[in-house]
Amino acid sequence: MPFEHQRSFYRISYPGPARPALNVEGRSFDVVDCSESGLRYELKGRDALPPAGSTIKGTVRFKRGREVDIVGRVARHYGDTVALSLEGDGIPFRLILDEQQYLRRNFLRHLSGDEDEDPAGS
Template sequence: MSLVAPILDGKDYIILILFIYSSSRIPRNLVSSKFDRSFLEGKWFMGIIPLTQKRQYYRLKYPRKARPAFRIKGKYYYANELSEKGIRIAVTVTTDGYKLFYRGLRMNGLLKLNYKDNQNYIEGLIIRIDKQELILRLTKGVNFRDILNEQRYIHNKYPAYFS
C-alpha cells in the first residue's frame, strides 16, 4: 500500500511525496519484471509535476488518412498538425520544390476539415520550413470548437490512433 501526499509549493509545480509500504501493491506495468520490487519497500520517493504547459494552444496531430486539405490557388496540400494559431502543412520536394515557399511568405486559403465538411478561411506567415513541412503562424485560424470537433471525429473514426 502507498500513501500519496501532494504538497503545493508555488504556482508552477506540485511536489509529490510517495512512501511505499508494500511492494505487492505496486502495479506490475510500473516496475520492470527483472527489478526486485521488494527493494522499494519502506522507501520515500519525491517527484515534481509541472502545472503549466509550454504550448499556449492545443495541437491536434492527424493520422495520414484523416488529414484536412488546404487549398491555395487551386492546389491542395495536407495538414499534419493543427492548432488555433498554427498549422503544419506537408509539401513534397519533387512536385512543389522549396523555391515556391520561403520563410516570411504570407499564405491564405481554405482549409477543409473532416467534421461535417467544415471549411475555414485561414491566413498566416511561414515561420519555418522543415524537411517536408511548412510551419505557419496563423493570423486568422480555426476556432477551438472546430478543433475539438475534429479531435472527436478522429477519436471515433480512428480509435487506435489515440491509444
C-alpha cells in the same frame, strides 16, 4: 532543471486518412497537424518551399465538410512540411474540439500509438 515545453493552444496531429486539405491557389496539400493559431502542411513532390516570413492564403477543408479560410505566415520548415503561424481568428476552438472528438471516435488506435501492433499477436 528539466526542460518544459508548453503550448498556448492544443495541437491535433492527423493520421493520413483523416488529414484535412489546405487549398492554396488551386493546389491542395495535406494538413499534418493544426491548432487554433497554426498548422503544418506537407509539400508534394517538387513543390518549392515558400520563404520564411511569406504570407500564405488558403482554405482548410476538413474531412466532414467544414471549411475555414486562413491567412498565415511561414514560420519554419520541417523537411517537407511547412509550419504556418495563423493571423486573425485562425481556426475556431470549437472546430478543434470537434476534430479531437472525431479522431478519438474513428482513429483511436492511431492516437494511442498502436497502429503497428498486430491484433492477432503473431
